[in-house]
Amino acid sequence: MGKMVIGLSSGSIDKLTAAGVIMSGAAADDMEIEVYILLTTARAFMKGNENLQDSVADLPHLKDEFFARLKENNVPTWVEFFEQAAEFTDVKVYVCSLAGKIWGGVKMEDFNHLVTGFCGIGQYIDAAKEAELHINL
Amino acid sequence: MTNEELNALAVNKSVDARGTACPGPLLEAKRAIGTIEEDEIMEVLSADEGTRIDIPKWCKKQGHEYLGTVEESGYFKIYLKKQ
Numbered sequence: 273m274g275k276m277v278i279g280l281s282s283g284s285i286d287k288l289t290a291a292g293v294i295m296s297g298a299a300a301d302d303m304e305i306e307v308y309i310l311l312t313t314a315r316a317f318m319k320g321n322e323n324l325q326d327s328v329a330d331l332p333h334l335k336d337e338f339f340a341r342l343k344e345n346n347v348p349t350w351v352e353f354f355e356q357a358a359e360f361t362d363v364k365v366y367v368c369s370l371a372g373k374i375w376g377g378v379k380m381e382d383f384n385h386l387v388t389g390f391c392g393i394g395q396y397i398d399a400a401k402e403a404e405l406h407i408n409l
Numbered sequence: 410m411t412n413e414e415l416n417a418l419a420v421n422k423s424v425d426a427r428g429t430a431c432p433g434p435l436l437e438a439k440r441a442i443g444t445i446e447e448d449e450i451m452e453v454l455s456a457d458e459g460t461r462i463d464i465p466k467w468c469k470k471q472g473h474e475y476l477g478t479v480e481e482s483g484y485f486k487i488y489l490k491k492q
Contacts, residue, residue: 296432345430
């Protein structure tokens with residue numbers, strides 16, 4: 273069913289959750305998924321940071337309301353969305369080596385279980401060119 | 410199919426996804442379809458408007474037969490046949 277590539281440029285909860293929702297739709301369609309973690313996004317993928325809720329990119333003044341609505345609607349956490357997608361399809365999550373370094377992540381063990389490996393920006397560009405669907409968040 | 414025909418179907422699997430928002434019901438349907446045989450019928454209960462649109466489209470993409478949707482008070486019953 274093809275491949276979807278997501279370039280994720282924000283580690284905020286709203287962007288991560290949006291990525292998770294889109295990944296779920298792609299997983300339902302049996303699309304392979306590759307996620308490329310760029311710059312500030314890498315912080316959320318550092319081991320121990322999975323439950324951080326200190327950043328929303330959009331409407332930051334409504335952060336508390338946003339989190340309350342997510343809970344009220346039984347919306348999975350972004351980590352659960354990523355795990356759920358991986359139940360149904362092949363999901364690979366690559367951390368840009370520069371992004372990792374910015375947050376002190378230089379070895380695979382610095383990152384959580386969702387991360388497949390490191391990448392260079394060239395790998396992301398090639399993957400985006402070859403994918404049926406490329407989304408940048 | 411009419412609502413009467415849909416309501417009269419012998420359902421092999423019922424998935425109650427009324428507690429989850431989009432994309433939860435779609436993934437629950439995907440998970441459950443693997444548990445039934447070809448030509449068996451599945452019913453998905455959902456209170457989510459997006460799911461009402463997504464499941465027929467998903468059936469088309471996956472090659473399953475979408476049979477129809479019955480609107481109940483506050484939720485939908487979506488019927489499909491596994492192909």
